[in-house]
Amino acid sequence: MNKILTGLILCVLFVPALSQENPMQKIYVGTYTSEGAEGIYLCHFDSTTGEISLEKTFKGVEDPSFLTISPDRKHLFAVTRASSGNEKPGGYVNAYRIQPDGELEFINKQISHGAGPCHVDVSPNGKYVAIATYSSGTTSLYGVNEDGSLKPASSTIVNQGSGPDKARQSAPHAHSIRFSRNGSQAFSADLGTDQLNIFDVKKGELIPARQPFVKMAPGAGPRHFDFHPNNKVIYVINELNSTITSFKKNGKTWEELQTISTLPEGFTGRSYCADIHVSPDGRYLYGSNRGHNSIAVFKIDNSTQMLEWQTSVPTEGDWPRNFVLSPDGKFMLVANQKSGNIVVFTLNKETGLPVFSGKELALPSPVCLDFL
Template identity: 40%
Template structure:
């Protein structure tokens, strides 16, 4: 074989081997790129997060929660808006409603973009009060109720299926005070809710130690204010929750007395009768603490409440008659648990810790009802509301 022939043979072989190598490299790189795309794609249930925007947060965020593993993804900003401290989703999850907790309070409705990565504003309206801190829809999804903490007022707005606010806001002013100064110097509405039949709307007022009720008709006409329940002086009622299976039972958590009250409901008169009252913090704890949020398990057997200061979740068992028995208090692994939520399958609890800027995840024991910290948490500046 001549030198020229040998060189030609070697050249052809080299080109052939190079081509094979490049092909393998391209296939390998393509495989890696596909794998990275799968990793980056979020999995699980959507959870919306309302925040205070006083520091680093910018508005409403979304994360994904995997109910099979208890893992929570990094939060993503959906929309910039000031102090969206309470959120509510329509029944079909297509509309999101929020308050702007500012001096001249606002209610805003949003719709999703096509891939649910952004929220687009639909409508906004002044609430006619300051510092709105709670918003909810009735069962017919055509009226929005808002509690304005700063001004101690309750607001009713009409809405349609597209999320538009219609007409003028109807505002009711609460009057009175309580013994805890300066917190109860005046009225401070903190929560509102409609009954199952949209016959009554209940408003919990922290400043005057009352739960108030108003009748409401199909046109949104409000009846006169009446006292559904007079709380003990200095209770500072903050939130209310209906029993999930017993339609004649509800619960009220008190910010200042650190307690929970169970009540029976008279659906004809819109009034309550007290059943039981229990403390949410240990007797030997003497530092300042203030209750915040409250939820019940889907079967109604367990009630949970958050303690800001003691920085814990209290766990009660609930009897068929509405009696409360303390089971345990569990550390939230953070500071100032303003709001928390239970996963749809009831197996997990997620807690928004306002001052420690984190959201912590707990696994709930189905038999005892006690949540245990999973070690899973994410960081976010001043989270204060969680909604699946």
């Protein structure tokens, strides 16, 4: 009897442990419906096998090109474009409630205060959402209610200036915005003005910081950026000249540390950078090249945080617009926009190099990936 009782106790203790090790993870995919997609997609990813599969499609939203999930994992926010003929030109930021099964329940939306909304982020405390609009060069801040709904924009900044590339930099083009890790500031890369703008977040307002921006090389075209885990270095990927510029904090001032190419020596074709991510352990940095169709891999020096070129890895598709690292750091998933496929790579633990797993999912025009 004692043996039976002991066995039952062990089973009760062991079953919850098994449930906590469920390898199935949810991934939301932002797309361009104007290029054949149907909306926001929900995929399942097996973190043991690397298999990725489509589970649900959330239709009725136009060009949900970029999305982000709240820190408590209860809400999803996506920038979208206006439905032609039905709403005023411009765009929106939408709020959704995430159900236990991954279903998205629309809550509300607010206007983007600019054309071509292209990026969205949520503050670490979940109280604010910020967006960037490419065509109008604006950044806007929105309060978030307890139920996840968005308040009207409390602050909108209209960027000023231009760059030397008259085809791409005749006006400001805010391409991304992200909160600092403590939420006290927001940073925004503007492709049109070659600047990473810096704002203090105070009482629902975006206020230019004491150091209001840092500059890239003329014509660089900053697009996205990521923070080193030590919070003292920012890596900015430049779309137009295919480089990464890093800035290190010296006291209260950000100073340029390094600029390095994302393309292998000798490449002469046309290529445009897109996305950038630092590995969670701060040892490696990755950037995507559209045209060269590769992921550039850099090693990060532990003491100086400077980048050392390692190699570039083909993305097994065309136009790698966005990619994401799995929460456990074992995989990289790349969204190839033009070839319509999401490709799974394993990450070598020792070298940080992405290795094609042979796993992929056909999906029209994937442009943003985010793990739940």
